[in-house]
């Protein structure tokens with residue numbers, strides 16, 4: 534899953550109950566934030582973390598567009614939202630199928646099954662990326678500034694997305710996940726070294 538600086542998307546969820554004992558909106562907001570943070574931790578606990586072998590495996594083509602697939606997409610979409618991410622690949626929930634969910638532009642979430650890149654901009658840009666499977670890590674990654682992909686949705690219907698810079702970056706990140714590739718593989722040696730020193734203690738404590 535991609536985790537970006539653009540955290541504004543989910544910063545203002547109002548999921549807390551309507552307790553009457555609190556009439557200060559500031560208190561209400563603080564409570565909503567605390568609840569969102571708790572939900573995020575719970576979601577992250579269900580997302581495979583660095584060191585998990587599933588993150589390094591290549592996902593297989595989806596053959597059956599059935600209820601199991603639709604349930605998986607629903608679960609991934611909920612996890613993406615609760616983890617406050619902007620994309621999530623099936624490998625990150627330990628399912629080795631070629632599926633990811635993302636939210637392009639201002640639209641709602643979409644699933645792409647068996648995605649194929651049909652066009653890629655020649656121009657690239659280096660920007661920091663995070664990943665919900667590599668908590669605490671942000672590294673510069675070079676990506677094409679535009680991307681067109683085709684695939685299926687969770688019902689087996691054809692989909693095609695022509696994506697600009699930010700969404701193109703998200704999708705390139707998710708496509709990497711489906712091939713077992715992580716942002717630390719795409720960054721420079723210095724940042725990789727730093728990232729690994731951040732990730733290593735986490736593994737020892739597991």
Ligand SMILES: [Zn+2]
Nearest residue numbers: 534535664665
């Ligand atoms: Zn990721």
